[in-house]
Amino acid sequence: MPTATLEEYLETIYKLSERGTVRPTPIAEALGVSGPTVTATLRRLEARGLITRDAGDVVLTDEGRMLAIDIVRRHRVAERFLVDVLGLAWEEAHEDACRLEHALSPRVMEALEEYLDNPEVCPHGHPIPSAGGEIVPVEGVLLCDVGSGQTSRIVQVSEDDEAMLTYLGSLGMYPGTLVRVCEVAPFKGPLLIEVNGTAYALGRDVAEQILVEVADPDRV
Numbered sequence: 001m002p003t004a005t006l007e008e009y010l011e012t013i014y015k016l017s018e019r020g021t022v023r024p025t026p027i028a029e030a031l032g033v034s035g036p037t038v039t040a041t042l043r044r045l046e047a048r049g050l051i052t053r054d055a056g057d058v059v060l061t062d063e064g065r066m067l068a069i070d071i072v073r074r075h076r077v078a079e080r081f082l083v084d085v086l087g088l089a090w091e092e093a094h095e096d097a098c099r100l101e102h103a104l105s106p107r108v109m110e111a112l113e114e115y116l117d118n119p120e121v122c123p124h125g126h127p128i129p130s131a132g133g134e135i136v137p138v139e140g141v142l143l144c145d146v147g148s149g150q151t152s153r154i155v156q157v158s159e160d161d162e163a164m165l166t167y168l169g170s171l172g173m174y175p176g177t178l179v180r181v182c183e184v185a186p187f188k189g190p191l192l193i194e195v196n197g198t199a200y201a202l203g204r205d206v207a208e209q210i211l212v213e214v215a216d217p218d219r220v
């Protein structure tokens with residue numbers, strides 16, 4: 001089994017690969033380590049047959065990808081337990097889940113999932129892979145692309161920015177929350193939104209981190 005450090009790298013590479021090509025510098029930035037440290041660790045992963053490197057690109061092998069998906073699964077189930085059972089705030093659960101994910105055995109994972117009634121997404125709305133590695137993608141549009149006057153339901157929020165999660169939590173903007181876009185400022189300006197009857201100005205940079213589904217007016 002890979003060490004906790006190698007698991008963190010596999011998880012980070014997997015998440016970065018969902019956005020496009022993976023290079024060493026973004027890995028270093030995501031993990032908060034130096035370039036030489038990343039280079040040394042990538043060599044270890046390559047020696048184990050978990051990644052390949054071609055012209056500077058970092059690519060998970062089939063084995064590396066399956067291990068990464070299993071780590072993601074453990075992390076997101078741990079988040080559900082921390083939030084749903086222990087009552088931690090969703091901005092706090094991410095860091096603690098990073099520690100727990102390395103200690104969850106297959107037996108404990110199975111028991112946790114059964115106890116939690118087999119959740120499909122983490123508290124931030126990201127899909128939880130199945131034990132076999134299958135992932136059902138979450139579909140939607142970015143809140144910044146919703147037109148003025150439309151109501152949408154939050155389905156997913158970026159989980160990497162603790163300060164942003166704290167802010168959104170203070171506005172009551174969780175997955176499942178209805179958000180009405182009242183006005184969209186021109187030239188990439190902020191959105192005026194309404195959440196639970198209260199109006200807020202939401203920066204476009206934040207709206208770009210929120211995935212929503214446009215609600216059926218007859219079902220709102």
